[in-house]
Amino acid sequence: MTDKYCVIGNPIAQSRSPEIHAVFAAQTGQDMSYERCLAPIDGFADTIRRLVAEGYKGSNVTAPFKLDAFRIATRLSDRARAAGAVNTLAYRDGEIFGDNTDGAGVVADIVRNAGVPLAGKRLLVLGAGGAARGAMLPILAEHPRTLVVANRTRATADELVAQFASLADGCSLSACNFEDIAAPFDVVINATSASLGGTIPPIPAVTFCQDTLAFDMMYAKNPTVFMEFAAAHGATTRDGLGMLVEQAAEAFFVWRGVRPETQQLLKDMRSKL
Numbered sequence: 687m688t689d690k691y692c693v694i695g696n697p698i699a700q701s702r703s704p705e706i707h708a709v710f711a712a713q714t715g716q717d718m719s720y721e722r723c724l725a726p727i728d729g730f731a732d733t734i735r736r737l738v739a740e741g742y743k744g745s746n747v748t749a750p751f752k753l754d755a756f757r758i759a760t761r762l763s764d765r766a767r768a769a770g771a772v773n774t775l776a777y778r779d780g781e782i783f784g785d786n787t788d789g790a791g792v793v794a795d796i797v798r799n800a801g802v803p804l805a806g807k808r809l810l811v812l813g814a815g816g817a818a819r820g821a822m823l824p825i826l827a828e829h830p831r832t833l834v835v836a837n838r839t840r841a842t843a844d845e846l847v848a849q850f851a852s853l854a855d856g857c858s859l860s861a862c863n864f865e866d867i868a869a870p871f872d873v874v875i876n877a878t879s880a881s882l883g884g885t886i887p888p889i890p891a892v893t894f895c896q897d898t899l900a901f902d903m904m905y906a907k908n909p910t911v912f913m914e915f916a917a918a919h920g921a922t923t924r925d926g927l928g929m930l931v932e933q934a935a936e937a938f939f940v941w942r943g944v945r946p947e948t949q950q951l952l953k954d955m956r957s958k959l
């Protein structure tokens with residue numbers, strides 16, 4: 687019997703996940719379906735109950751339900767617990783397993799796809815919301831030398847750094863304000879939602895140099911304002927399309943135990959943006 691999966695959000699029409707998972711399923715010969723599921727804003731738990739009753743095997747979860755998914759999970763992966771948010775649910779053995787593959791997606795895209803190892807590097811994360819939180823554990827697992835979190839609301843960055851202090855394992859972990867940045871970083875990850883509004887956090891030009899990889903979690907047909915600013919100051923840039931595909935590949939692996947190939951899909955999606 688075909689195993690059923692879906693992506694849950696509100697709105698959901700914009701989600702690229704069905705086309706990504708259809709390619710993964712065809713490529714790996716998995717008998718599964720994957721559709722969009724619009725959940726009412728106040729009806730996430732009811733939606734999950736219905737999906738479980740109908741025999742679904744799992745779901746991806748997107749805005750605004752990643753916290754609801756965290757709360758409804760009866761078992762969590764370490765990375766979901768650390769992130770405080772869930773983007774992947776698996777319904778199996780009578781439980782709702784919650785995982786978070788967003789951070790693994792960022793790291794896979796930077797390390798594997800862009801070919802930039804993070805070990806021993808100086809990293810700057812801009813933002814301290816859900817996406818930044820989700821990236822912390824996977825980034826620390828790569829053993830960077832320095833990890834600085836800068837956020838508009840300084841207290842949120844301080845809390846994030848305090849939460850992960852015991853997991854830093856030799857990495858110098860600290861928080862700062864955007865305007866405090868005084869020297870270039872090897873990798874700068876924009877995990878703010880500023881790009882959605884066409885703005886950039888007020889970071890100084892000195893944040894970037896010729897050796898910097900500037901990564902924006904957002905993606906669009908054209909480079910984001912953050913990418914343009916970073917490129918103007920010498921950095922190599924990368925958007926969040928690869929992260930999207932890699933977090934999906936990681937979710938696919940959680941569900942099916944098979945790791946799909948991502949490079950051709952990424953090229954095809956890029957050409958259709």
Ligand code: NDP
Nearest residue numbers: 813814815816817838839877878879880887903926929930
């Ligand atoms: P949250 O709402 O949880 O966090 C938003 C963050 O952005 C906060 O740190 C907030 O700061 C900061 N921020 C918002 N507006 C501004 C601004 N104008 N200037 C400076 N900082 C700002 O969002 P998420 O963490 O869920 O998402 C962040 C980004 O990551 C989004 O663009 C999203 O699309 C992208 N994303 C991409 C994915 C992919 O697969 N490519 C997956 C997940 C997310 P403050 O604390 O001060 O409010």
